[in-house]
Amino acid sequence: MDMWSLLLPLCVHICFCSAYEGSGQQAYGDDEEWYSHAFKGSAWCAPIKLKHGDVSCRTPRGHHSKNAMGARCKIRCKQGYESQSTEVVCMASKHWSSNYACREIRCPKMNMPINGGYKCSDGSYYNSRCEFFCSPGFTLKGSKTATCQFNKAWSAAVPTCVDEEPPKIKCPHVKDKWAEPGKLTARVTWDTPEGMDTADGILTDVILKGKAPKSDFPEGLHKMSYTVLDRAGNQGSCRFTVRVRVRRCTPLSPPDNGYMKCDSDGDNYGATCEFTCTGGADLQGSAARVCQYGLTWSGSDTNCAPMNINVGVRRAAALLDQFYEKRRLLIISAPTAANHNYRFQMTNLQHAQCGLDLRHITVIELVGNYPAQIGRIRHRLLPPMLALQLRLLLQIPQRSFQMVLVDKQGTDKQRYPFPITAAExxxxxxxxxxxxxxxxxxxxxxxxxQP
Incomplete structure (x- = not known):
């Protein structure tokens, strides 16, 4: 065996230990293929292929055995990404100790605001910016935007959409109305308006303050209003007026010595005024007049002329008939003008002429004996024969004082043999x-x- 064969394992061991001391090398090397052939059959984990991050491994066999059993790799993900583990170890099972993939940071899905929504630039992922909006008619309360942060939390809470806009309602336009003939009211009709709300649409539950449509409105100006509420309690209102006019003639006045009785309001279109004369006065002109559409009175002016008494009649009954249902009669009879009862009675009544006229009493004087007797109605003289017939008809004695009170129906109501006061x-x-x-x-x- 040569010297190279003896030194090669020692050199490999030294290099491997040097790599374990923290070489910080990537998981990829130029001599990976050579190393694989040199240590064929060793326990290997799958090579770490990390997207969106960096890997730094340490292994006791040197930097070429970055996925050998016992290798430890630190996982560092780019900003916006995270890994399940910050360090993984190559296990004997030839699998890494945990998942090391860098996955994009994701915030929890936000709830949709009621009556609104949101639109995000990148869904719920890191750094995604979401803009909130509300449906028409609603106002955003809270933050307008929220961003997904590194800590998987949104930068702002979900806002609320509040209906603050009041509903709108348009009141009807009612033209002036004229009262009907003979009435002081007019029937006024209009269509009930609808409320309109941007959030809730058409609102039909409206509240009227004033008389309802199709009602009879009296003369004058009437202030009305409609109010409508939306579901959020916002209130909208409008106001309008109803004016009723009455056509009127120039007011009439009762004639002197007469009365006037009018229906309705007395001078309005269609009103009728009827006239009567008092105390036997004769009515001249129209007995009834009507206020016409052109605001003029029908007929002619009404007057009450003093009663024209005809003293030229031949019979006493004909004289009395002229007073029937018109005047009451107080007939005073005395034998002479010097009679003290007669003089006292006439003096007493002389100061009570207003009371006599107010009670429609006409005084007839019969003084003296036929043929020298005198009959008188105020300043008008009665013929002696007519005066005599009047005494005979009413059975009044000629030689003593006596008074007879006759009502408007010609009935003898009371006889007085002596004078009485006007008050009595x-x-x-x-x-x-x-x-x-x-x-x-x-x-x-x-x-x-007047006294």
Missing amino acids: LFTTVDTFPLRKDEMLMQQAAGQTC
């Missing part, structure tokens, strides 16, 4: 049933006697 007379007349209705009308018209 008025108290009696005010108890008549017809007089109660008169007092209500006079009160409504403001007709009174």
Whole structure:
């Protein structure tokens, strides 16, 4: 045996030990094929082929036996990658002690934000940047982006999508309405609006503040509003007005010595006003007038002329018929004008003319004996024969003082053989049933006697 054959194993041993001391050599060498032939039959692991990283091995046989049994290799992955183990050992089973592949770092899959989503540059892998967005109508609350970090955690939490935008609603436009004839109201109709929300779409559950459509609205301006809520509780509202107008004629006034009674509001389109004269006054003009569409009154002006008494009739009954249902009569009879009862009575009534007119009382005086007797209605004289017939018809004595009170129906209501005060007379007349209705009308018209 020559000297070279003796030195070769020693040299191999020294080189192998030198490599084990931390040569840091890669798993690939130029003399790998030679080494394989030199140590054919030794326990080998599969060569480490590492993508996205570096390997540094140590072995007791030197750097050429980087995958021999007992070799230890440190795994270093590039940034963004990781290995299951940082060091692997070639085992007797000819397998490495663990998986050494460098796999890309991956963060856990993020949850999709409700009513939104995200878009990532590289899925859930390291350094992937995800941008969050919300569906129309929703506002992003939180970080707009998140990046997958080296520690497998996202740089920000998943944000939320909040509906902050109020819904929109458009109120109807209602034109002014005119009241119907004879009414002070108008029926107003409109379509109920719908709310529109960017997030929730069409909203039909709207709340109306005011009278409902197809209602009768009175005259004037009415303020209305609609309110709508979306699912998030955001509120939208709108306002509109309803105006009802009434066509009106120039107001009428009751005639002197008369009353006016109107239906509806008295001067609105379609209203009718009826007139009556008081105390036997004669009605001249239209007894009823209607407010027309052109805002003018139908008919002609109404007046109440003083009652025209015809004293030229031949019979007492014809004279009394003129007062039927118009005036009450107080007939005062005395034998002479000097009669003290007659003089007292006339003096007392002279200061109560307003009360007599208010109660529709006409005074007829019968003084003296036929043929020299005198009959008088205020300033109008009655013929002696007519005065005599009146006494005979009412059975009034000629030679003594007496008063007879006759109502509007011609009924003899009360006889007085002596004078009475105006207050006593008025108290009696005010108890008549017809007089109660008169007092209500006079009160409504403001007709009174001022003291």
